[in-house]
Amino acid sequence: MKVLKFGGTSVGSVKSIRCLKKIVEKEAKHQPVVVVVSALGGITDKLIETSRLARRGDGRYRSEFDAMVMRHHRMIDTIITDPKKREDLFRTVDSLFEQLKSIYFGVYLIRDLSEKTQDAILSYGERLSSSIVAELIKNAKLFDAMSFIKTTRKNGSHVLDSELTGRLVREAFEEMPRISVVPGFIGRDNVTDEITNLGRGGSDYTAAIIAAALDAEVLEIWTDVDGFMTADPRVIPSAYTINELSYIEAMELCNFGAKVIYPPTIYPVCVKNIPIRVKNTFNSYHSGTIIKKSVENDSKPIKGISSINDTTLITVTGLSMVGVIGVNRRIFTALAENGISVFMVSQASSENSTSIGVKDSDADAAVNVLNNEFCKEIETGAMFPMHAESGLATIAIVGENMKHTPGIAGKLFGTLGRSGISVIACAQGASETNISFVVEKEFLRKSLNVLHDSFFLSEYNVLNLFICGVGTVGSKLIEQIKAQHDELKQNRRLKLNVVGIASSHNAIFNRDGIDLDNYRKQLKESETSNLAMLRNEILGMNIFNSVFVDCTASKDVASLYKVFIENNISVIAANKIAASSDYNSYISLKQTALARGVKFRFETNVGAGLPIIGTINDLRNSGDKILKIEAVLSGTLNFIFNELSDDVPFSETVRRAKEQGYSEPDPRIDLSGTDVVRKLVILTREAGYKIEKEDVEKRLFVPEEYFNGSINDFWERLPLLDSDFERRRKELENEGKRWRFVARMENGKTDVSLQAVGKEHPFYNLEGSNNIVMLTTERYKEYPMLIQGYGAGASVTAAGVFANIMSVANI
Template structure:
């Protein structure tokens, strides 16, 4: 004997019922089969609503009943040929008339008792199971339909009746023995008390019916047919890469179901679990899928965690106070106060100091719980022994479940690390001594991110999703997008990183696509985006709350730099090509560094100094390994190096500068480079990274530009360069006369920093710098005689973009 149960979605329409009949007929050919049928999807809720409307004196109940009747009659007509319809249509009409008569009585009395409500709800399963039987009859499949109320005996606790298993088992076995057959059909959810009054089995009632029959008959298996292909590693509505769980233990299935996996309701499977009867969860709409086999001892699997689950709409109640310490009975009184209001406790956690105890409950019960607990502890609150009950709402539970977690160290650490790295704050934690479950209470708005992060950590070791928000699509930004597009496959294959650009902005517009922008079509996406308002962009990033989020600033905008703090506070990593933040007031620089540390995220700005050269990274490695930096000398402007390497007094200085700008080596305003301001910012950042608390105005900047060059517009600047060509020729000729070359050099030593144009003699590390090259010399305790030299291209869109790219990968792998 095997027992098959079909849920509401499986029988929601005539087409669905036809699928059910095909499955049932095939099963009955293999083994004696008993089929348990739920009400058509949504019917039970509609029946309850009709009953309550009638009790409230609202005649709208009649319309609800007419709709239910029409729905069942339509299904009957689609299932059964016209020549055989009369009997089944008559049966549906008879039941619907009886239902209407009951509701009319409720309407007249203005009262809906729990006993009457049970009777009203019973019509859903009665009608659905008889529609299935009619469909089988129309296809000439031999079967017997029987009313479960004649077989399952309960007490008279209507709505949540308790089964008398002794009487029930005897009645079921007597029925099967007296009426042998290959196929039986029964309604789920309903039963009867000793007086024959209709009762219902509560939440998950049809599953319970199936388990009762399977347990009573010692079935070879119980199959629960629903609209999903078994239990999943996570909710597929939240986690696109969730996968079916082929085999799972009863204990694991119950834990997952308790914490939100709606495939099973744990108490209902007790009759089969106690006998070790295998339970299959199958998909009516994909019957060939493997589904999930729930058994006592499934074989070992490769995953320590079997699945993830969550419950939303929770509240956390916390009872705290010094008067609780060492005093027995506080917990008992707390739970009694909740029990008086019939409030179910989902999670419990208590501090070892006995100073506080917290419980998670459904949000709808929060007000009643707070009132009841405050009343219970009114005296203790009044005298200050206990604080008034603290209530937090808009919470959820995310749980890890798995038999294999037992005795495996580090599972909690991976859980907390994965959540912490993504800014998911844990409000409470609970873990059973069996170690099958680790539950965390978090903000409801973080559930999707948390579930995805944990699923990646425990089930998708082959891939980590990185979500980029890129601001700035000029020379460097566009090159960065090209590099990302070119390297996506490599990153996926070699580094197991799924890097997606989900947000893009320029100075005018921004576009957000949660599932990722097509990188070869980004100009179109940006053109179709919204007008840029930075606070709105930041708010949108927060609202999407995506995991492993990285904000990439490829601008020179002070306004963009001002939003870093708001992002870091939400554990969004910041990668900045923009130097403004790190060269701003020291207190702001220090604050951003501290925020990154406090919120366990990254603030990376390697390209602030030396474009793609590993200058800051190398400096940090030296310091972290215990070295001490005594002096730094550097040529830090690819622009200025390009200009003085190409200026020979024969071509106008202004022409060489314009060439540098056209080739993308300068800032949008070249004066930032030629004035030394940009170099001053860079040496300031390096000095700060060594631990020096310098400000920009403390950098001694010896400018080689006449004052008039710094006035007016960029075009005015070029005009003044031409006017002062003789000045620039003089600088060049003075250096050339000594066999030297002009280099704009930055120096830091003894807590002081300076920048300025210098004549460099042959043999110096800076003398042979060509084109747009940069060079940084670190003189440290370890590199005292010969400095550690970092040298290479220090300007250009391609190399700068590659430096930003490298920082993105560091953030992704951090």
């Protein structure tokens, strides 16, 4: 199950709440979901403002209250179309508003607003929004968070009673509905049963508590941004979304001003190792930011820059502090007992001063608390009165990889120094996850910009891609490029810029890059294209670092490779035609690419995403010689013979292969061995042998006459082979063998045939549509090398093409 939390902006408008409905109902198709909601955007602030008007005896509180009622009514009128449901919801909401109206009137009469009353008032925001959401979403069940979120009084504040809350949550959700709706933020005191809350941002915390108690698969925080950013985009327009963060990195960024999630949210799920995904309600297709225990293969030392712009630095100093045990304990104990949070500490090595960073709003109280704590020392002159310096800002650079990267601090302070920015105080923990420093507030924007430029905006290696073919492979490739775009820019300094996309009839070009979110619409609206236009447009753009990516099976498109390579455009081909055409054309393409210093890559011609051709090239480049190749190279044929059984005749397996996308649109191409012959020719050539397709000996298992006539004739006649195949299959089964369509090369001699292999053979257990290649070389003679895995499918083929693109960038 998942827990999905939606913030105020996600329920703040008709558009956003409809997005919420769509997201929740989509997720609920796959698993149960718990939906935690905040109050409608701005309502919590309005509740506070209205209560203060009432406390002052200001009659304007009534108009503010009426405005809140009207806003909720308009929302219900717009989104709830069923008259009966709408009336029922109006009764529920109006009942809550009547209670709230009475509380406000009481505050107005007695001119008093206690903490207890304020908490009760604030609870109505989430109680109202959750009632609306629960009615909007079909088959949703509304839960009362106050029945299981329990708090206890500690140091003057309400804090979570974790043990009791965890038990009550598990009891409440013992019978899990498909969709549960829970108001966030609110709870009850475990002793007095009074309404309390978890603090501003507490809806995130509610969601995390529930996720941890129920061992959720993931906690999703839906908000109005795409995730954590490298910096505040309002200050730094070039800031971009961070794909992955560790719990520690996320906590550090939250503590230093990144308001994406409420900091206490992280702890409950961190303990249970439950990932947090931050996503945008208004851009649900963006992958967002995933927060987890550790980030694999992460080479970037800095993840983000965060800041707190209302900082006061308080310095506790005195000669009596040197070598005296317990001074810092007294500082932090006194502040904690008075509810004052410290977000940064800097201490001189001589121990004669300790500087602490607090928010401006806490500064006066902190100074008074510390002066009272050390009043005797101040009176005797052993310590000085507290010194507070305001008008400051705190900046933190965050990233767990800083501890593995020498020179980060030097680069940080060197960059600031060259920009004329003085550092007033700094702090770095032994874990080296965070380097924090204080500057004058007027230098905050400048500091953020120079650091972001220094750590994130180095020049990218740009590849300009022309993608031809938007069928199953081409469209998957575009999806993968889109999904990986930010990751590659952030972690590889590589920008993949798709400047051209062509289908069989249309093409679009844009030197600045094509919007991959709506390229299909652009293609439909573009002018009709042809081969000559495609060639002329690509050559005419004369753009640097160009790569032509062929995801078609077109002979005509393959004929363009030579001219592209001659014009210094690298070619990546999923299309097998060029590499399996006549040998002289094949070798000419390779030699021209070598001479021009560009790449001609076609790894996916054999084995989809399997590293077969690359491995053969590596072996040969290291001085080894390929003596023999034995392979099952057709995922289609392997699927067919693996599906064959008592219940599934031969003709049905062929039909299934086509329906499930394993075969060519015309399965006869697979059954004739044409595809396998092409692949074997390519492997044999890459192994260093000169060969043409005609040189391959073919021993087929379907009579030649089945390949003549129309495709409909083929399907009608195919069942005639079923009885013979079933008889032979049973014979094989009794012998403990299985069929495999094997391609074989030995010392340049090639053949393809249907073979029966026993249990001792490496090909025997080959499953599904997998491919397998066994390479016997001079070095791997006694124990041949095996390469095995998915050998068919659009996603893995596209991934192999993507890998070839990356090889052009020398990544």
